[in-house]
Amino acid sequence: MTYDAEATRRRIFVAATAEFAAYGLAGARIDRIARAARANKQGIYLYFGDKEKLFGEVVRDKVDEVCHATDLGPGDLGESVGHLFDWYQEHPELIRLLLWEALESREEVQGELERREMYREIVRGAQAGGIAGGPSGEGARRLAQDWMFTILGLVAWNFAVPQLCRLVLDEDDEAAALARRRASVVETARVLAEARRFA
Template sequence: MTYDAEATKQRIFAAAAVEFAEHGLAGARIERIAAGARANKQAIYLYFGSKEKLFGAVVAAKLQEICHVVDLDPRSLPDMVGVLFDWYQEHPELVRLLLWEALESGDGPLQGEQTRADAYRDNVRNMAAAGLTDERQARDWLFTILGLVAWNFSVPQLRRLVLDEPDPAKALARRRAVVVDLARTLTANAPVDD
């Protein structure tokens, strides 16, 4: 049987995503990642360099996944916010990874920060080019929209307490409708060029 380096990297990556989402960077263990990936620890260091670089690669990849799903065009923003909401609901690991990253890094530098910042700048430029008055407004919209959606999955205990809804599925369905409606209101008041 031949060794498949790419398959090993993919297994390591998948196991790392689960481990980091569950335990964060500090709590994650290379031994558990290796066991989950059916690989040895040396392969992890060979392919990714360090636990920190692996964490950064996992977060960046999860963010890239969502970028391929959602195009935040102001002309179809409510629909895209619904898609974003659904994606977060189906992929709760991204919110967990971002929360761990925030807790462990604070406002300090991040692995792959420049690449991620450039991707957000591209999103902002695309939103502004689609008709928002300027890039500053587009930045504010993007950050607000991400917060409106992600908050629903960041604090499920607060969602349960505030909404006082015993059925989590009904609570999320209501929240999705509210967030999409807020996006509709936001775009209704925006100066979008045709």
């Protein structure tokens, strides 16, 4: 049986994602990741360096995944925001990872330059779609950035604080409450996009 380095790396990523989402950077343990991934600790250190670098790679991988799974650029922005909402609902680990990163990271996060570039690409797509009143100019770029950050907040907040959703929405049927939130976020995104187009 031949050794499949890529399969091992993937298993490490899956195990590390679950571990970091559950325990954060400080609480995560490389030995638990190694057991769950059916890999050895030395292999993890060989592939990724240290625990901080592995955490950064995991977060960057999940951010890259959501960026490629959804498109906030030209097209039906409401539908795109709905897809983003659905993605976050299906992948709750991203919100947990981002919250842990915010709590535990120092001034600069792992892979910050690459992640900034991913977001710049999304902003350029939003500008090309007419968000912020047009595709050019520093002011238009800033408006598109603000729009994108606002949309990310509208979507993510539903999954970052589930207890607050239960308390504020005060509904026995959580699925119905979440469906209502999705519709509200999609409509808000459409309204904001239209307002930006004519700003």
